[in-house]
Amino acid sequence: MSDRDDRFVEMLLTHEIAQFLYREAELLDERRYEAWLALLSDDIRYWMPMRRNVKFGEESREFTREITDINWFDEGKETLTRRVRQIETGIHWAEEPVSRIAHLVTNVQLIEAMPSAAEAREVSVKCRFLIYRNRVETETDILVGKREDLLRRDGDDWKIARRKIILDQNVLLSKNLTFFF
Amino acid sequence: MATAHVGGYRPGLVDLKTGQISREIFVNEDIYAEEQERVFARAWLYVGHESQVPNPGDFFVSGMGEESVILTRDRAGQVRVFLNSCRHRGMKVCRYDEGNTTVFTCPYHGWSYGTDGRLVGVPYFREAYHSQLDRLQWGLVEVAQTCVHKGTVWATWDKDAPPFLEYLGDFARYLDQMFDSWDGSDGGTEILGGVQKWLVPSNWKFPAENFSGDSYHNISHRSVDMVGAGPSGSGRRDMPELNLARKLHIAIPDRGHQTTAYLLPREVEVPAGYQHSPVVSDYFKKCEEARRQQRGDWGRLITLVGEVFPSMAFLARQPRTIAVWHPRGPHQTEVWRWFLVDKNAPQDVKNFLRDYYIRYSGPAGMTEQDDMENWGYAHKASRGTIARRYSYSYEQGMGTEVDNYEWEGFSLPGSVTDLTQAKSSEHNLRNLYRRWAEFMEASDWDELASWRRAQRAAAE
Ligand code: FES
Ligand SMILES: [Fe+2]
Numbered sequence: 001m002s003d004r005d006d007r008f009v010e011m012l013l014t015h016e017i018a019q020f021l022y023r024e025a026e027l028l029d030e031r032r033y034e035a036w037l038a039l040l041s042d043d044i045r046y047w048m049p050m051r052r053n054v055k056f057g058e059e060s061r062e063f064t065r066e067i068t069d070i071n072w073f074d075e076g077k078e079t080l081t082r083r084v085r086q087i088e089t090g091i092h093w094a095e096e097p098v099s100r101i102a103h104l105v106t107n108v109q110l111i112e113a114m115p116s117a118a119e120a121r122e123v124s125v126k127c128r129f130l131i132y133r134n135r136v137e138t139e140t141d142i143l144v145g146k147r148e149d150l151l152r153r154d155g156d157d158w159k160i161a162r163r164k165i166i167l168d169q170n171v172l173l174s175k176n177l178t179f180f181f
Numbered sequence: 182m183a184t185a186h187v188g189g190y191r192p193g194l195v196d197l198k199t200g201q202i203s204r205e206i207f208v209n210e211d212i213y214a215e216e217q218e219r220v221f222a223r224a225w226l227y228v229g230h231e232s233q234v235p236n237p238g239d240f241f242v243s244g245m246g247e248e249s250v251i252l253t254r255d256r257a258g259q260v261r262v263f264l265n266s267c268r269h270r271g272m273k274v275c276r277y278d279e280g281n282t283t284v285f286t287c288p289y290h291g292w293s294y295g296t297d298g299r300l301v302g303v304p305y306f307r308e309a310y311h312s313q314l315d316r317l318q319w320g321l322v323e324v325a326q327t328c329v330h331k332g333t334v335w336a337t338w339d340k341d342a343p344p345f346l347e348y349l350g351d352f353a354r355y356l357d358q359m360f361d362s363w364d365g366s367d368g369g370t371e372i373l374g375g376v377q378k379w380l381v382p383s384n385w386k387f388p389a390e391n392f393s394g395d396s397y398h399n400i401s402h403r404s405v406d407m408v409g410a411g412p413s414g415s416g417r418r419d420m421p422e423l424n425l426a427r428k429l430h431i432a433i434p435d436r437g438h439q440t441t442a443y444l445l446p447r448e449v450e451v452p453a454g455y456q457h458s459p460v461v462s463d464y465f466k467k468c469e470e471a472r473r474q475q476r477g478d479w480g481r482l483i484t485l486v487g488e489v490f491p492s493m494a495f496l497a498r499q500p501r502t503i504a505v506w507h508p509r510g511p512h513q514t515e516v517w518r519w520f521l522v523d524k525n526a527p528q529d530v531k532n533f534l535r536d537y538y539i540r541y542s543g544p545a546g547m548t549e550q551d552d553m554e555n556w557g558y559a560h561k562a563s564r565g566t567i568a569r570r571y572s573y574s575y576e577q578g579m580g581t582e583v584d585n586y587e588w589e590g591f592s593l594p595g596s597v598t599d600l601t602q603a604k605s606s607e608h609n610l611r612n613l614y615r616r617w618a619e620f621m622e623a624s625d626w627d628e629l630a631s632w633r634r635a636q637r638a639a640a641e
Contacts, residue, residue, distance in 0.1 A: 064375035
């Protein structure tokens with residue numbers, strides 16, 4: 001394949017991945033939780049560290065550690081499924097009445113395709129998110145940050161095998177995290 | 182009818198004879214300002230855990246009421262707590278959450294302070310101050326008293342406050358369960374890395390009263406009970422104890438501390454919890470046995486959720502956490518939460534509990550989320566001119582608490598309501614507000630330390 005072909009293949013893959021991420025966001029915003037859960041691999045790690053204010057050069061201590069420390073989220077599919085079920089009870093007051101949520105996913109960057117862009121079985125992809133939540137009357141949260149996802153090929157589609165969520169906040173400015181990132 | 186926001190606090194807003202408390206104490210800005218003076222500047226407050234500052238020069242920036250404070254270990258190894266504000270023009274001296282340093286250098290004009298608080302560096306000290314500035318007088322403001330109790334660090338701005346253990350009184354025995362390891366060995370807990378910090382849109386007393394022992398808010402948590410977030414599968418995770426034990430509210434009236442607890446039967450063995458994980462189930466079974474052996478009757482007592490007056494809450498069982506309610510104006514609270522595990526527990530047990538803690542507590546906690554929703558909208562709906570004319574009802578179970586509670590030959594200090602019979606009571610909540618009103622009314626610690634008067638009278 002020529003260089004040009006390589007770039008073309010990569011472009012197509014990036015497009016495919018971006019479309020996948022937009023479709024995922026759509027499912028969440030439309031509250032189609034079952035369909036969303038189906039996009040998660042059974043062994044997914046869903047991790048959102050907390051962030052400390054540290055000196056320049058001491059960034060290794062900026063994030064709480066996966067599996068070891070307390071984090072905002074550090075869980076797998078079972079817990080995520082329970083969270084969905086809780087919303088579906090209709091008496092999860094923190095999401096009842098249900099919130100109005102919009103996920104804006106941007107800056108989608110294909111970081112790596114394994115083993116290659118042409119035959120990608122796994123891709124690691126970064127993006128930015130802005131989550132807007134408005135609930136009851138005037139209560140509004142805006143959460144902005146970065147996401148690092150590992151997607152795994154599943155037939156014609158993809159599954160999310162790992163998601164690291166980096167929220168750009170120290171003290172969490174929202175009273176809860178009842179929604180998905 | 183309580184008259185609406187005319188001025189600040191006055192006696193009668195907390196009326197324990199009728200069991201009614203005015204909404205003013207939650208939403209009134211003048212009362213909020215007064216309680217910063219009268220409550221937060223005089224009480225003992227939780228600052229952090231010694232294990233957060235193990236080495237000289239280590240620091241952790243914490244809070245006491247509205248103030249930012251630096252918890253640090255000085256070069257002599259002493260735990261110190263300082264106001265995080267430069268003496269020159271008030272700049273926040275340390276804006277890192279934690280770390281290690283030899284000096285805190287102010288970013289504004291460069292005054293620098295040692296970890297013992299002393300002013301050690303003043304730019305142009307000779308030229309601009311003609312070496313006249315009395316550096317000894319301009320060190321960081323230090324709290325009046327500090328106490329390290331079983332690894333936890335407490336402080337107060339009031340030099341007249343009684344020593345911390347006297348401040349706890351009989352409550353110390355109940356609180357110790359929070360800091361001792363589950364097998365009963367002294368102070369055997371450690372803090373997991375990462376302190377959760379987040380904002381809740383309600384007055385700080387909503388979470389304070391909830392953790393004091395709101396035994397009535399079952400409907401709040403029904404959704405999580407239905408889907409299960411607990412370590413033993415679905416349903417309430419404390420069912421085995423609930424069916425066998427006595428569930429009690431325990432309050433220490435003259436101190437304002439209170440907790441909920443289970444008192445287990447002497448003979449019957451409680452079925453093991455945590456069936457999902459044999460390692461964890463085994464660990465707790467062994468611990469329970471050891472604790473009973475070591476502690477006798479006290480080993481049968483399991484402290485659950487409680488509150489040290491005014492703003493430190495704890496959950497001594499699982500999820501084992503400490504929460505502090507930092508007031509941020511009358512209408513907002515910044516919650517800080519620390520998570521504890523037994524130092525000597527196997528790593529598998531620690532991991533299991535850590536997973537459970539995150540799932541249960543904090544802003545992502547499937548249980549706590551619903552509490553915060555209720556506090557927030559209860560507060561919001563109480564702010565209107567008309568709304569605040571109407572008191573809240575705290576009448577539940579009035580007059581049913583007893584002073585000499587005894588079960589199976591074991592008597593407990595404090596004022597106790599047996600919830601196994603009563604199902605629920607607001608006894609502990611009334612205890613919190615009784616003490617709060619005393620703080621708002623008392624002119625000094627002489628008045629607040631009422632037990633000393635009683636002791637003096639007894640001695641005469
Ligand atoms: S405010 Fe700190 S040196 Fe001036
Ligand atoms: Fe609760």
